[in-house]
Amino acid sequence: MAMAKNFDHKSVESSVYAQWEKWGAFEPNKEAKGKPFTIVLPPPNASGKMHMGNVLMIAIEDLMIRYHRMKGDPTLWIPGTDHAGFETQITYERELKKQGKSRFDFDRQTLYQNIWEFVQNNKNQIEGQIKQMGASVDWNRYTFTLDPHVIETVYTTFAKMHSEGLVYRDNYMVNYCPKCGTTFADLEIIHEERVGKLYYVKYLIQGESDKYITVATTRPETIMLDTHIAVNPKDKKRASYIGTKVINPLTGKVMEIIGDEFVDPKFGTGFVKLTPAHDKNDYEVGKKHGLPFIVGIGMDGRMTQAAGRWAGKTVFTARDDVIGELKEMGVIEKVDEKYNQSVSVCYKGGHEIEPMVLPNWFVKVESLKKPALAAVTSGAVKIYPKWREITYTKWMEEMHDWPISRQVVWGIRIPVWYMVRQPENSESQNVGVSENQKIQITFLNKEKKVVSGTVGELLKSYTFEDIRDGLQTLIAPAGCEAVVSAESPGEGYLQETDTFDTWFSSGHWPLVTLKYPDSDDFAKFYPTSVLETGWEIIRFWVSRMIMFGIYLTGKPPFEYVYLHGLVRALDGRKMSKSLGNVINPDEYMDQYGVDALRMGLISGTANGKDFAFPKDKIVSYRNFANKLWNMTRFYHMMVEKEEVKVEWYKPGMDDLSELDLDFINKLNTTIKKTDELLAKFRFAEAAETIYHFMWDEVAAVYIEQIKDRDNKKTSLSVLRHLLMQGVKLLHPFMPFVTEAIWSEFPERTEEQLINASWPEIK
């Protein structure tokens, strides 16, 4: 059958992937010997569709996988998706909002179920896209981060860490977003530069009628919560004030001036007001000096009873009110209107973060981070490009304890239980129960109304079952008696409503995809070979996988980390919906073909830097795919015209011209260079090397000379050899067009290109 004049990527892509699946080509070859080559796919978020970065990721990983498969290594690539806790819940809540609803209209279980259904749709789309991109992943081992075995592993780790004292519950200053209703890790906070106002407020010295000190603050709404004022004891001008008492201008409360070296004498006025419950620095100072923690801002972002007459107001209206009052009193000395400050906002919604003291579950990282750091500095884990290593090592050195509780429903629920009601005929008196009565509960009663209060009070009006079934959230004070258990330990227990930080579970990814601890896969494929991902999640993800891997198995979970750059928009800026510069991969796959898109992206990311979407290259590689197709077509037309039986090329065969030998050499050089470059993760150069060999050499020179050559028979042997070997070299980069071309050689001895042997130098 004659080949079409042009390569039609659409018809090929749909059929070739099905063919690969039918051949079972994605499963690791059981007969293959040698060191296994394994990659676990960084699971795309089930919150939505895939983006250009995912295409790049798949292109690079598929390239490595296909290369090793052809090399004859036992090769495994495991796909999956991430439930992406907070991320997905936010997306879902946006959908709810369109329907005029919110998460508070549902009890915990119903909300979870709804998001579950929402996610199924996304997961299906993502799976479809992974296939569309030609990823040779083993679908039999597909993993979702909420699969039962994943949850089981995460629970086991938590219990192990708990028993070893590596997780603890504590009141701690956390980043709380009142709008999102959850806490964030420091890593998830963005510092935004904003122009704000710095207020200079006068505090009268006790017992004096006209002497005062001035305090500079950006947060006047917390003045009523001040407990002390601080100066630097080394500050010669102000050290003498230590011990002096001043009057809070809003409450009239008497406050003492204390000394602490955290105060920068050169900044502001040298006097700092302290609100230990609502500021990170003040919190540290407060702990050091044993100051009271007055919680004046609640989790709803409104002032609490402790804020006196401002109670119930939002932080923002309280600020305006306080400023008005202070002005009236004439205690505002001046206002710096153009003060450049950095405001902490949550990474998703950009809402202002309220530092709050809340009970939280923490992972003690000290003993985990040391071996994880050593794994990289010793070279057990090698990072490419090398200069990214410093991002990792610095983070590992600085890492603080990791808050792992998230106040969202969508995630793996922390396996901790609190007894809130003593079973009636229980003999032993549970000491925890009395403290546990203080647990704050929010639940949906039978009339679907939100009720909140301490469990002790609520149990007077509602049954335990009502509370349990309608439960929305529970906040247990740090001192509560807690039982770690996957299942309910018995009657009268309520489970923690917080879920794990999504990175806690995805930190187990190489383990859970291989069914740690007792599977054949784990025994054979752990540690994996390469972890390929974007540099922006080194801290979030790569570090946690290394920590958990070493903690649980004693070995880091992978040998190499390859970090690709971010695909930016055509204007060089980060793609974002708000800028409207997002490039949809579907359009390009549709118009130019998957091979062209993959190849274009690969040659764009030469050194792991971010790069603008290389539109021109996509077009040129589309042309290249067509070129390859027509080179093959030319071969067949020549064979037909000459009516010869073409023999397989063999070194030393008769009638080889000097040019023939020269091209065999060029092929050998290309093979050698490709191997070397791939070993060094230099994918772009490898891609371009083969491209130039095939187009500028084989097509432009070798094929042209055949047209004028007398003895075409030998030359056609050489051409077929060059074509078939070249197509092999290209297969990892452009799998569809090469597999299609391969099938145009009915005389081939290897049926499937995907499983064919990698070219050797002859």
Added chain:
RNA sequence: GGCUGGUUAGCUCAGUUGGUAGAGCACCGCAUUCACAUUGCGGUUGUCACAGGUUCGAGCCCUGUACCAGCCACCA
């Protein structure tokens, strides 16, 4: 404030043991259907940011400067 990367053709970017500057796109001329117009042939374009240094020789190594981008920390 600390750190990282960048500054090379009109544009986007390669350039890893230091040895006469590269690709894709764009542009100009020619070819016109003989595998491919998703084509072929030919051509134009560079004080490789700046200033010093090392070297027989530097886009590449060293020092400094400027500008751009990003990350982290602090900011009363």
